[in-house]
Amino acid sequence: MDADPRTSFPRPRRTCVVGLCLLLLIFAGCQGSTGVLARWRTVRDHALAPPPTAEEAGDTRGPLAQLLDPAGIPQRGIKFDDQLARTASSSTPTDPAVEAEFRTAEQLMQAGRHGDAEKILVRLDRKSEQGVLGKFFQDEAKADDATLVTPSGRRARRAAWGQKALFLLAESQFAQGKLVAANDTYVKLMTTYPANRYAEQVARREYEIAVAWLEAIDPHAPPEKRERFGDRFNGRLPLVDVAGNALQVLEHVRHHDVDGELADDAALRIADHHYAAGEFEDAAAKYDELIQEYPKSPLLQTAYLRTIDAKLKAYMGPSYDVSGLDAARDQIHQAMTLFPERTASTTDALSHALDLIEDQQAEILFRRGEFYRQTGYPGAAELCYGEVRTRWPRSPWASRSSQRLEEIARKPRKTVEPSKIMTPPGAADPLSGAAPLPGLGAGLGGLPVGAGGR
Helix, strand or coil, rough: CCCCCCCCCHHHHHHHHHHHHHHHHHHHHHCCCHHHHHHHHCCCCCCCCCCCCCCHHHCCCCCHHHHCCCCCCCCCCCEEHHHHHHHHHCCCCCCHHHHHHHHHHHHHHCCCHHHHHHHHHHHHHHHHHHCCCCCCCCCHHHHHHHEECCCCCCEEECCCCCCHHHHHHHHHHHHHHHHHHHHHHHHHHHHHCCCCCCCHHHHHHHHHHHHHHHHHHHCCCHHCCCCCCCCCCCCCCCCCCHHHHHHHHHHHHHCCCCCCHHHHHHHHHHHHHHHCCCHHHHHHHHHHHHHHHCCCCHHHHHHHHHHHHHHHHCCCCCCCCCHHHHHHHHHHHHHHHHHCCCCCCHHHHHHHHHHHHHHHHHHHHHHHHHHHHHHHHHHHHHHHHHHHHHCCCCCCHHHHHHHHHHHHHHHHCCCCCCHHCCCCCCCCCCCCCCCCCCCCCEEEECCCCCCCCC
């Protein structure tokens, strides 16, 4: 019986199902710290790598013109003005009305009325975007001149005192628990004024925001710090991918205050999150970044111990890549040299890790000998078994190697003909029985093979 066309809607239903599946896939990829959305956000993170402006790229045409004619980029120079740079470094407003608004906002923040202060600071932030740069511009029309740029090469469109407005705005949002909006304002401050005077305070606030977000989704965190109903809708937590947003903010801490006291803490937090999520290779890479970038950090010993443990847990067996084991072994020796005053428990942990690595290396070499034995190369197998027995005499693989050596000794040897690739240049092929070429019997140019000199 045919379905009534007035009541059956196959296409919209199918479209809805497909759309729902795609939405579920996106949300599934967003939850992990290495999901699709997290990777896309990292690439598009303008706080870490701001894109070039139209003036910097030398192409002020529209997007459609750039797409149709990508080669037709006009060459335009950028003029640097030192007086503009000095003026932009100042954050003191020159307008009495602006100063009065700042005083009012600060008084409201001191009284705890952060919501009212936020409204005033939003209005001040909009005023600073109108291109009035204090005393330097007598004529506001000059603010639209594309040849006037800041020291970073970006066009100066905002008033110099705008950095104070943005910082106070972010502080008022942070005090109200609007962590998402506060983080966005801090990022706006750092990208608009890269050389502002609030970098240290911004890094500290961003670190607090990232830690709060990570603790909100941590099942082992105290109950008062965990996520509550509605936190993703009142602005305290991001709507999706809380972990990915937190890691991004920690990267901002490292980027905004490179030599600050929280840069190494942020790097350790990022690595610890990957470790807790079972992403041991990513965790080891982040621990190694901390070791390389912050060699004087008080967290250096912790980073060494955790990267060794992460490399051991990332190791999948002798049939897979073993480069992590070699790196872990080298780092164990480095840790023993760099930290001679370590605790007894640390020494035991390093010694145990070294024993595990040695055992795995013995197994790898024994398996290589097994391969040669099974493929008919007893001589190469004997070398592998002998090395296992010599280097690791107390290992269980040493006793198994001794058994294999006895088995090979009892079996008749099969002659293995030399490979053709090992024939010296100009010499006769040992397997063909042909005579050497005239003039080349003793090697190239009549010299014996392997002879030196002119």
